[in-house]
Amino acid sequence: xxxxxxxxxxxxxxHECESISMGDWIVFRCPICKDYFRSINLITGEMKVGGSKxxxxxxxxxxxxxxxxxxxxxxxxxxxxx
Numbered sequence: 001x002x003x004x005x006x007x008x009x010x011x012x013x014x015h016e017c018e019s020i021s022m023g024d025w026i027v028f029r030c031p032i033c034k035d036y037f038r039s040i041n042l043i044t045g046e047m048k049v050g051g052s053k054x055x056x057x058x059x060x061x062x063x064x065x066x067x068x069x070x071x072x073x074x075x076x077x078x079x080x081x082x
Contacts (some may be wrong), residue, residue: 017060028060 017028017038024043030036035051036058052058063071 012055012057014057014059017058019060019062021064026062028058028062030056030058033058062070 005014015030015032015036017030017036019026019028021027024041026040026042028040030037030051033051033053033056036053037048037050038058038060039048041047
């Protein structure tokens, strides 16, 4: 899991971003702020941000497809036991 959290300014609004992987990059996009993105290169650590607004705090999580599938299967198995 890759998680991005930043300390929001006092009185700011918080938005949860959705993520996708594109090669070496994880791209977070806000479903509310259509022009906001934060891209992080997992190899170099380079980060690119666009459409950021001071009054809005963005955060998000990224799970690799393999991990997300394994987690879903594990949760499904636990639900059958209960």
